[in-house]
Amino acid sequence: MNSERPDEQGKPVGRRVLLGTLGLGALGVLTAPTLQRGLEGFLGGAADKDPTGLTGLLPNGGGFRYYSVTSSVPRKSASDYRLTVDGLVDRPTAYTLADLRALPRTRLVHDVQCVTGWRVPGTPFEGVRLSRLLDAAGVHASAGAVRFTCFDGAYSESLTLDQARRRDVLVALRMQDKDLAHAHGGPVRLYVAPMYFYKSAKWLSGITVTEDVEPGYWEKRGYDVDAWVGRSNGRDDAPTG
Ligand SMILES: Nc1nc2c(c(=O)[nH]1)N[C@H]1C(S)=C(S)[C@@H](COP(=O)(O)O)O[C@H]1N2
Ligand SMILES: [Mo]
Numbered sequence: 001m002n003s004e005r006p007d008e009q010g011k012p013v014g015r016r017v018l019l020g021t022l023g024l025g026a027l028g029v030l031t032a033p034t035l036q037r038g039l040e041g042f043l044g045g046a047a048d049k050d051p052t053g054l055t056g057l058l059p060n061g062g063g064f065r066y067y068s069v070t071s072s073v074p075r076k077s078a079s080d081y082r083l084t085v086d087g088l089v090d091r092p093t094a095y096t097l098a099d100l101r102a103l104p105r106t107r108l109v110h111d112v113q114c115v116t117g118w119r120v121p122g123t124p125f126e127g128v129r130l131s132r133l134l135d136a137a138g139v140h141a142s143a144g145a146v147r148f149t150c151f152d153g154a155y156s157e158s159l160t161l162d163q164a165r166r167r168d169v170l171v172a173l174r175m176q177d178k179d180l181a182h183a184h185g186g187p188v189r190l191y192v193a194p195m196y197f198y199k200s201a202k203w204l205s206g207i208t209v210t211e212d213v214e215p216g217y218w219e220k221r222g223y224d225v226d227a228w229v230g231r232s233n234g235r236d237d238a239p240t241g
Contacts, residue, residue, distance in 0.1 A: 062176070063120040064112070066183050069217060073152040073182070073203055081187050083171070087147070087209035090138030097187055100173060103128045108168055108193055113229050115196040125191045127172035131165040133207065145213040148190055149206035157190065157201040157216035158225065161209075168193035171204065195227040 078097045086092040105126050112120040134146070139161065146164040148157040163169065172191035173180060180186030185202025192199040198218045219225050224232040 063118065064184070065114070065118060068152060068155075068202070070152045070154045075182055076151060076187060076203075078187070083188060083205060083207065085133055085137045085207045085209075087207075088140040088143040088211065089134075089209050090140070091136070093133075093137055095133075097173075100128055100171065100188065103132065105173070106167075106170060108170065108191070110168070110193045111229075112197050115198055115223065115227070115233050123175065124177055125170060125172045125193070126174035126177070127170035127188075127191060129167065130169045130171055130190070130207075131167070133171060134161075134164065134209070137209070139209050142211060143209045145210045147206075147208045147210050147214050148201045148204060148216070149208070150201050150203040151205040152203050155201055155203070155217045156214075157199055158210075158213045158219070159192065159199070160213055163192075163226075166194070171207075172200075192227075194229060196223075196229055196233065198223060199227050 081097045083095040083100065084093070085095070106129055107124055107126040109122055109124045112123045130146075144161055146159050146161060148159075150156065159169070170191040170193075172189050173187065175181075175184055175189075175191075180189060185200075185204070188204045190199070190201040190204050199216075201216075213225055215225055226232055
């Protein structure tokens with residue numbers, strides 16, 4: 001644990017520990033070194049060794065780090081991207097990027113906070129409210145949660161229906177006033193403003209309305225499902241600044 005940054009020492013379960021004990025992710029463990037070498041080479045050896053083992057600072061990322069639990073992610077263009085909404089709904093739907101871009105958008109500016117400690121203040125995200133897509137699909141009365149899947153083929157996330165309907169939860173098309181770049185989960189990612197950034201699934205491809213919350217990728221590995229910034233994952237006070 002002595003290689004953890006000081007701001008992580010109060011955390012009950014570090015990602016390094018998780019990686020060790022759960023033998024995680026064959027995926028994470030086996031692919032990370034390659035990725036990391038790749039990025040370190042690219043950045044001239046300056047990449048920070050994050051305990052997720054998933055790379056380092058994004059060049060020109062303004063403090064963002066690149067995260068992917070897979071070693072490569074296919075690219076989706078405006079012509080082959082689809083976002084499906086299905087499960088406990090009256091009208092299952094497949095949106096193209098043009099469909100999504102034609103819908104009314106919301107722009108939010110909040111701090112981005114990763115659970116490992118890094119933080120990017122005042123980051124604009126822009127997109128369609130998730131609640132709009134859920135209303136359009138017609139959610140069944142029996143539904144209680146929403147599950148998100150990604151075209152990287154591995155990552156997943158979940159929210160309760162109440163959380164999913166918050167006004168600060170977006171299907172994001174833009175970040176920092178630019179179309180979402182591939183590295184940041186483009187063309188479309190989830191953006192859950194009030195929660196740690198692991199809830200904001202990149203490369204979003206599926207929204208499935210379910211009865212109950214199914215833990216997502218990191219939740220299965222020990223992180224909180226209700227990931228409120230400052231009130232989860234062993235932190236009991238809000239970040240300062
Ligand atoms: N599909 C996918 N989404 C993901 C992740 C991932 O590995 N795969 N990592 C999560 C975590 S832990 C963080 S901090 C943010 C990082 O977003 P960024 O790469 O745009 O900085 O994405 C979240 N969403
Ligand atoms: Mo994160």
